[in-house]
Amino acid sequence: MVNIAGSGSVDFLGFWMARVVLLLAAAVGAWLTFDNHHALVKMVQFAERWSPLGRRWSINPEKAGWIWFYRIDGAVVLAGVVWMFARHYLAR
Numbered sequence: 043m044v045n046i047a048g049s050g051s052v053d054f055l056g057f058w059m060a061r062v063v064l065l066l067a068a069a070v071g072a073w074l075t076f077d078n079h080h081a082l083v084k085m086v087q088f089a090e091r092w093s094p095l096g097r098r099w100s101i102n103p104e105k106a107g108w109i110w111f112y113r114i115d116g117a118v119v120l121a122g123v124v125w126m127f128a129r130h131y132l133a134r
Contacts, residue, residue, distance in 0.1 A: 068123040076114025078109050081116075 073081045082103035089096035102107045 064123050064126065068120055071116040071119035071123065075120055078088050078113045078116070079103060082109065082112060 061131070067089050078133075082101070086096075086103055090100055
């Protein structure tokens with residue numbers, strides 16, 4: 043629930059677009075958490091292909107530091123989205 047000045051509380055999970063974005067974030071988070079090396083390689087290739095800054099800002103998906111950083115990041119995103127949906131649907 044978010045309180046907006048001048049109106050009542052707004053439940054963002056009531057909007058279908060917010061649900062789609064959160065489910066997409068959960069899918070990417072799960073992909074990064076459970077298939078980390080393959081996901082990082084694909085994401086780096088995608089960034090290099092589609093972004094003009096992709097080659098300059100790309101990471102090395104072979105380094106253990108990047109692997110664990112993105113694995114933990116994906117797990118936190120996945121847990122946060124699951125928590126939001128559980129809180130939303132169990133509060134009813």
